[in-house]
Amino acid sequence: MHLGYPDKGHVSTYYPDSPDITTEEIEHTADLLKEEGLMPENTRMRKTSSGDYEVLIASAVTDPTVHDTKKQSWELGGPYKGKTLRLVYGDHEKEMAKIASNLAEAKKHALNDEESKMQAEYVASFHDGSMFAHKDSQRHWIKDKGPMVECNIGFIETYRDPHGIRGEWEGFAAMINKERTKAFTKLVESAPEQTPKLPWPKDFEKDRFLAPDFTSLEVLTFAGSGIPAGINIPNYDDVRQNEGFKNVSLGNVLSAAAPKEAVPFIRDEDQDVFDACKDPAFEVQVGLHELLGHGCGKLLQETEPGKYNFDIKNPPMNPVTGEKVKTWYKPGETWGSVFGGMGPTYEECRAESVAMSLCPDYKILQIFGFGDGEEVGLICDSQCVRRRLTRLPGHQ
């Protein structure tokens, strides 16, 4: 039983009561909704007994006064001629009503204008089923920099929809870890020294490193099918490119694993050292992944017709082929639009590779308080490692 398209023999709750819905039908209707400007994150899809299609939109009311699209139903063409596609509001009705009314309560306790507007947009989004309102909520969320208590909520990640466009509900509340955030801030400040260590020429880097906002949090509660160790949202590409995004490391996620859980690829005699080092090592890894990984790099692009953000007469050298680059992004393109469903995976690999490659760098390890590479003794057992770690600043 894998999560996947129903017609491939897999299961999905995104296509309820629709045992015979095909991948082609899901694709065709998704393409139409995209053209019509309806964002799919808060939707599910149903094929009725008459063969028509219903887009179920999560909202507290079945008849909202505002809609994200002008039209509410469409006559289909091509192989689906004679069939209709219509929007049906009120999916998860009870839950959405509770969520909206609780967020309206939360709004009363907002600490600043951005938080207040963010909560108002959340309420509008979950009450009326508006993704535009959710997008606006995120615009205020990114402007609420480094709050002591951080939260986010909505249909965010699309990993579990076989078509990769419908979101999974998630929400979290977390508190800032000031001590760790200090180390991450230092890492960002040192970015201009670190990025030249990456195995590509400086032409592939932004002229000025744009540091993403990054805080280390301790999770109080995280509702979702899995808890990530770090997040980088919102996912709305245009907001990310033009207005920004926030990075958070969820520091206590790793230590939430069951203690002494057997790790199959670690030898018994190495287990203690592994246990003692994995949290601090992971902290470095997550910081590098989120900050330098997602933060570095430049899209070589024709930014508007005839204008390039690199020297078109003398394009940068591709370090893989040793020749000058022959392709670049066209006006309006992003890696999301070019690589499609493969885009996020590619981007994660990139961020992870940057982290892997910079992890053993002593200048970086020093920022996190892990010495400068000079050996002070053999790492003999977990006690020894622990003693050493406890002597380091920032790791009481």
Ligand SMILES: [Zn+2]
């Ligand atoms: Zn990432």
